[in-house]
Amino acid sequence: MLKNYLKTAFKVFLRRRFFTFISLFGISFTLVVLMVVVSLLDHAFGALAPETRLERTLGVFFARMSGPMSSQGGEVGYAFLDRFVRTLPNIEKVSLSTYPGQVISYHRGEKLKSDLKRTDGQFWEILQFDFLEGRPFTVEDEKSANFVAVINQATRKKFFDDAPAVGRFIEADGQRFRIVGVVRNVPILRTTPYADIWVPISTAKSDGYKKELVGNFMGTILARHRSDLDGIRQEVQARLTRVEFSDPKQFNRYVAPAETFFEGISRQLFYNGREAESHPGKLLGVILLIMLAFMLLPTLNLVNINVSRIMERSSEIGVRKAFGATSWTLVGQFIVENVLLTLVGGALGFVFAFWALQGLTQSGLIQYAEFHMNYRIFLYGLAIALFFGIFSGMYPAWKMSRLHPVDALRGRSL
Amino acid sequence: MIRHLFKMVWNRRRTNALIILEILFSFLVLFGVTTLGVYYLNLYHQPLGFKYQNVWNLGVDVKINRNDEWTPEMVETARQVFLALQDFSEIEGFAGIQNRIFGSSTSTTQVGENQLSMQNEVTDRFKDVMGLQLTHGRWFDRSDDGVNYDPVVINERLRQAYFGSEDPLGKNIAHPKRERHRRVIGIVTDFRQHGELDSLSNYFFQRTRIGHPKDRPPQNILIKLRPGTTASFEEKLVTRLQAVARNWSFEVQPLSVSRESKLRWGLAPLIAVGIVATFLLIMVALGLVGVLWQNVTQRTKELGLRRALGGTAGSVQLQVLGELFVTTTAGIALGSLLIVQMPLLGVISNIGGAVYIYSFVISLLVMYAITTLCGLYPSSLATKVQPATALHYE
Numbered sequence A: 001m002l003k004n005y006l007k008t009a010f011k012v013f014l015r016r017r018f019f020t021f022i023s024l025f026g027i028s029f030t031l032v033v034l035m036v037v038v039s040l041l042d043h044a045f046g047a048l049a050p051e052t053r054l055e056r057t058l059g060v061f062f063a064r065m066s067g068p069m070s071s072q073g074g075e076v077g078y079a080f081l082d083r084f085v086r087t088l089p090n091i092e093k094v095s096l097s098t099y100p101g102q103v104i105s106y107h108r109g110e111k112l113k114s115d116l117k118r119t120d121g122q123f124w125e126i127l128q129f130d131f132l133e134g135r136p137f138t139v140e141d142e143k144s145a146n147f148v149a150v151i152n153q154a155t156r157k158k159f160f161d162d163a164p165a166v167g168r169f170i171e172a173d174g175q176r177f178r179i180v181g182v183v184r185n186v187p188i189l190r191t192t193p194y195a196d197i198w199v200p201i202s203t204a205k206s207d208g209y210k211k212e213l214v215g216n217f218m219g220t221i222l223a224r225h226r227s228d229l230d231g232i233r234q235e236v237q238a239r240l241t242r243v244e245f246s247d248p249k250q251f252n253r254y255v256a257p258a259e260t261f262f263e264g265i266s267r268q269l270f271y272n273g274r275e276a277e278s279h280p281g282k283l284l285g286v287i288l289l290i291m292l293a294f295m296l297l298p299t300l301n302l303v304n305i306n307v308s309r310i311m312e313r314s315s316e317i318g319v320r321k322a323f324g325a326t327s328w329t330l331v332g333q334f335i336v337e338n339v340l341l342t343l344v345g346g347a348l349g350f351v352f353a354f355w356a357l358q359g360l361t362q363s364g365l366i367q368y369a370e371f372h373m374n375y376r377i378f379l380y381g382l383a384i385a386l387f388f389g390i391f392s393g394m395y396p397a398w399k400m401s402r403l404h405p406v407d408a409l410r411g412r413s414l
Numbered sequence B: 001m002i003r004h005l006f007k008m009v010w011n012r013r014r015t016n017a018l019i020i021l022e023i024l025f026s027f028l029v030l031f032g033v034t035t036l037g038v039y040y041l042n043l044y045h046q047p048l049g050f051k052y053q054n055v056w057n058l059g060v061d062v063k064i065n066r067n068d069e070w071t072p073e074m075v076e077t078a079r080q081v082f083l084a085l086q087d088f089s090e091i092e093g094f095a096g097i098q099n100r101i102f103g104s105s106t107s108t109t110q111v112g113e114n115q116l117s118m119q120n121e122v123t124d125r126f127k128d129v130m131g132l133q134l135t136h137g138r139w140f141d142r143s144d145d146g147v148n149y150d151p152v153v154i155n156e157r158l159r160q161a162y163f164g165s166e167d168p169l170g171k172n173i174a175h176p177k178r179e180r181h182r183r184v185i186g187i188v189t190d191f192r193q194h195g196e197l198d199s200l201s202n203y204f205f206q207r208t209r210i211g212h213p214k215d216r217p218p219q220n221i222l223i224k225l226r227p228g229t230t231a232s233f234e235e236k237l238v239t240r241l242q243a244v245a246r247n248w249s250f251e252v253q254p255l256s257v258s259r260e261s262k263l264r265w266g267l268a269p270l271i272a273v274g275i276v277a278t279f280l281l282i283m284v285a286l287g288l289v290g291v292l293w294q295n296v297t298q299r300t301k302e303l304g305l306r307r308a309l310g311g312t313a314g315s316v317q318l319q320v321l322g323e324l325f326v327t328t329t330a331g332i333a334l335g336s337l338l339i340v341q342m343p344l345l346g347v348i349s350n351i352g353g354a355v356y357i358y359s360f361v362i363s364l365l366v367m368y369a370i371t372t373l374c375g376l377y378p379s380s381l382a383t384k385v386q387p388a389t390a391l392h393y394e
Helices: A002-015 A015-046 A078-085 A139-143 A153-158 A226-242 A262-270 A279-310 A314-322 A325-364 A375-401 A405-410 B002-011 B013-044 B072-088 B126-130 B156-163 B234-244 B255-298 B300-308 B313-345 B354-383 B387-392
Strands: A057-060 A063-064 A070-074 A091-098 A101-107 A110-119 A130-135 A147-151 A169-172 A175-183 A197-200 A217-223 A251-255 B056-059 B091-097 B107-111 B114-124 B136-137 B150-157 B182-188 B203-207 B220-225 B251-254
Touching: A002 A015, A002 A325, A002 B251, A015 A262, A015 A279, A015 A375, A015 B255, A057 A226, A057 A405, A057 B156, A057 B300, A063 A217, A063 A262, A070 A101, A070 A217, A078 A091, A078 A226, A091 A130, A101 B234, A101 B251, A110 A153, A147 A169, A153 A226, A175 A197, A175 A262, A217 A226, A226 B150, A251 B354, A262 B203, A279 A375, A279 B013, A279 B255, A314 A325, A314 A405, A314 B354, A375 B136, B002 B013, B002 B313, B056 B234, B056 B255, B072 B091, B072 B203, B072 B234, B091 B126, B126 B220, B150 B156, B156 B182, B156 B203, B156 B354, B182 B203, B251 B255, B255 B300, B255 B313, B255 B354, B255 B387, B300 B387
Parallel strands: A110 A197, A147 A175, B114 B203, B150 B182
Antiparallel strands: A057 A217, A063 A070, A063 A251, A091 A110, A091 A217, A101 A110, A130 A175, A147 A197, A169 A175, B056 B220, B056 B251, B091 B114, B091 B220, B107 B114, B136 B182, B150 B203
């Protein structure tokens, strides 16, 4: 039966090529846009290397101090992480690192800009970087403030023309580091691992950061097992009340939850001035709503085309009805046809999306981003295409099935 | 004739309802994009109020917390840095600024009962380094030392918004929580800190002094270079400063470069929205052609009958286009009903009435142009219907 449906559908598509073209154009364009959005989201939040163990990782990204008069929000400070997160029980590892900051180097009379991140030895054990040469720096290096650095491929290219760099020196922000390792580039959208140059925290120019509750740091927690994550969240939450303030009249409340990056972002976006709760569902809802709203016009367009295409087939419908086909069978048939069309459009959309993403990669607008199609994006795309096909086929199918066989046989319009 | 067209459309209201809905949404999309376009085009052509050419921004990170006090050593280091800057023959002048030009940080404060204004802290040389235009009063100078109020220089827009037609010089700007008054000593034409795409907002400057222990040190120093200074001066400058202040970080960027990157980042989302909207409209247009085409083939009988009864090809084409015109008008009218709500909801206050009206008119014309274009081929198809084939139908 399905085979017959597909055969009919194929014949119908070929009969009026202009219509098929319009439908495919609309479908594939819609899918391209949605796929690009999905891969951007996946690129920012999905489990991509070097964050391969994201399912048992939590971060402490943002903090907020509040008091009766004012509040101060931003990134977490070292003081909190060092005292309350580093000492968490029952976890595998914790790493502290700064958010990357821009540094300038003058190299052979040329000005080079790089993003520098200060971190510790555990960082390299939690995240699985791909080392092209050398090794990461160690916990020891950080403790004894050795001026060592790991750089990425792009930096090696800028400074040393792709020649082996381990053992050579790099100057950044007036400091000189010995290079111990070179890693593959990490895209800028990956907040936790991203940088061009990684150096030990203890090499910072001053140790003012050690007292900060709100500062420029993030904590990364690797749990032993996925099921421990809830316990870790609760433990961090419980420890917040133990934070001491230098001036309790100014600030007396501190919030810095352990969370996924997506939760952190949604908390920052929907911060309502009083509480610092995370709303990942809300953010997901908003994203889905925007995608649905975007699909509205393409759907209407497809519905319009479908409705007018059915007219052509009124005699076919009439015959099938006269021979006892129920309305539901016809609805089913039409939806199958429409889904088939959307899948063809979807396949085209994949190809175009692939090109669009390649263009985006090459434009360099998002630093070091390399968009590849992965199975997650493919599944999302398939889901979108199916949803789109069913959504846009429903009304025309319903309308078609209501046609009275006598009218249909006479070729009367709907 | 026109009444007749309405009747025809009404008779086929089921089919037309969907088309009207599609035109309605397209019109809303078109209006949204046009408004964005017109809004930013208008902003782009407004004067910046300053000259960024030959000026470098030197970001200074003194590595202390916001609330930490300056130690005497740091004050001394700051003094050394300024002496070093004065030493260079390439430098024409320099001035400090808290939030950088073409940067991302802004300070916003309340002025009066319910208005907001952006603010910045600058030093006395700022006006000359950036080439600001005073329209009234004077700029900051030494006579502002030790006064018991905070002298401010405001832009024309803030003057309009806060003082109206009054003379603002020597008057105070009220703030509900501040004890020290801000007193206006001068007015400049404008200052659009974030560049050409920055919204037109109220702005005022407060005075700060570099290297003065009581004033918060500005985080950025603007350096006006003598014409002809090359980019290689940068390394010389930073190396020298780094030698004087070993624990501080310096970072130099020509304002022209910051401006470029600000523009690029500001335009990228607009271009993306523009591309997506263009494709959406192309898709809608193609769909409309398809639907109209189908309608015409379906109405062969009716159109043929008209031809048989002596209707000319022109009148048939006019009928098809006329019906399309009525459908479009219905969609646009519904869309306009929604758009008219916007000023009532207060959205318009941000974009300005003129932009709103211009965008409305432009999108109206474009929408009619698109639908007419879409109708041309199907309507010419309608004229080719032969009375004989039409009457032969079935």
